[in-house]
Amino acid sequence: MKNNDQVLILYHSGAGSTKTIAEIYYEMLHLYSIELSPINFQYDYQRLESYQFLIFAFPTYHCSPSSSMVEFIQQMPSFDQPKKAFAFTTCGLYAGNALREFIKKCSVKNIIVNGYSTYRAPATDGVLLLPPLSFMFNYQKNIAAQIKRDINKIKELIKSDTNQMQSPAFKLYTILNYPNKLIGKAYQHKIKLLPENCTKCYRCIEDCIRQCWNATGKFPQYQAVNCECCFRCIHHCPSGAIVLSTRTKKRLKLNQKFYTNIKENIIQRSKGLV
Numbered sequence: 001m002k003n004n005d006q007v008l009i010l011y012h013s014g015a016g017s018t019k020t021i022a023e024i025y026y027e028m029l030h031l032y033s034i035e036l037s038p039i040n041f042q043y044d045y046q047r048l049e050s051y052q053f054l055i056f057a058f059p060t061y062h063c064s065p066s067s068s069m070v071e072f073i074q075q076m077p078s079f080d081q082p083k084k085a086f087a088f089t090t091c092g093l094y095a096g097n098a099l100r101e102f103i104k105k106c107s108v109k110n111i112i113v114n115g116y117s118t119y120r121a122p123a124t125d126g127v128l129l130l131p132p133l134s135f136m137f138n139y140q141k142n143i144a145a146q147i148k149r150d151i152n153k154i155k156e157l158i159k160s161d162t163n164q165m166q167s168p169a170f171k172l173y174t175i176l177n178y179p180n181k182l183i184g185k186a187y188q189h190k191i192k193l194l195p196e197n198c199t200k201c202y203r204c205i206e207d208c209i210r211q212c213w214n215a216t217g218k219f220p221q222y223q224a225v226n227c228e229c230c231f232r233c234i235h236h237c238p239s240g241a242i243v244l245s246t247r248t249k250k251r252l253k254l255n256q257k258f259y260t261n262i263k264e265n266i267i268q269r270s271k272g273l274v
Helices: 017-028 045-050 067-075 098-108 143-159 173-186 203-207 232-236 256-270
Strands: 006-011 033-038 053-061 083-091 111-120
Touching (some): 017 033, 017 053, 017 083, 017 143, 017 256, 053 067, 053 098, 053 143, 067 098, 083 098, 083 143, 098 111, 111 143, 143 256, 203 232
Parallel strands (some): 006 053, 053 083
16 A cells, blocks of 8 residues: 555535445545545645545435535635545435536536445435335445445545546436425425423534534524534434424434444445355
8 A cells, every 4th residue: 555545535414324324435445544534614624635535425405415515615725736536425315416516516626536426325304204114214225235336446546547537417307306406495494492302412513514503592592594404403312302393203313323223234245244
């Protein structure tokens, strides 16, 4: 391994579907000098210069890349020299043109995305808003095989000298989905806190990259203005105090326990051990 084989996985995740895959990537690329880091809006972009290869991971919301990842890239200064990268997204049903949009934004920063992938994953919103459909709680059936292929592809890209941009073709079905996309982005869900359940752990405040929760009142206060409806606060509230409605209060949550129970199985299958 060369000294410059420095790999950085930068991810944004809502409830945890994207984070889980990013963690699997991290474990399966252990032969490289690799780091795993969530994005934030106070990120020291200068440190990115020391990495040979970047891996970007983000969820798809309404057939577009997450607002947080888009803003993270927009704030990033352009690289003087081309920076090689791989990108993947997770989605509940369809990714639309999310990767295509993201790769275009990367090219403006002189980030050359050499490969990409999409994984169907547990639906952060679907498990709360729709009837309890089993496929909404699962990753795609062939995810282990796909991850293994993608890891092998990344290893090839790291070793190669290619600087050729790769981007998926435009998805025509997104034209039909456009009205639904506009409505979905415009509608603000009425996330609320149940004071009688709140233990004041303030995890909602600590976890929210968009600072939608604050401690200005007796209990955490929610402000919808910057919310992208990742529903992390709902899924990870340890006391179930944050809800969309009383009807969804008892729904199964996509919390750390949920993802821990399935992560190791995916890793073992990806490595071909089971």
